[in-house]
Amino acid sequence: MDYINDKALADGEMALKFAMLFSSHNFDQLAMKDVKIRSAMLKVLEANYLNADTYRIHDKERLYNSITLLGEYYNRVRLADQSPITILGKSLLSL
Helix, strand or coil, X not given: CHHHHHHHHXXXXXXXXXXXXXXXXXXXXXXXXXXXXHHHHHHHHHHHHHCHHHHHHHCHHHXXXXXXXXXHHHHHCECCCCCECCCCHHHHHHC
């Protein structure tokens, strides 16, 4: 996951593709070595969010791609009842 995340943060187009792929319902139930894809993705997104200040200072492109990845993932992913996840809206806007 870290390799893919690094590629996504380096390339905005890849960030969109990564978000679309990992937010799809088909990937939701997959697991790698007993770790669900969604859980691994959420950890990656959390790390990106926590690193926003570092990206802002040292690498604006990574910051923008991180915001794209976060925003697009949460825009597309759905809970089990198909409702959107809205908890991050204000947090993303503050980045």
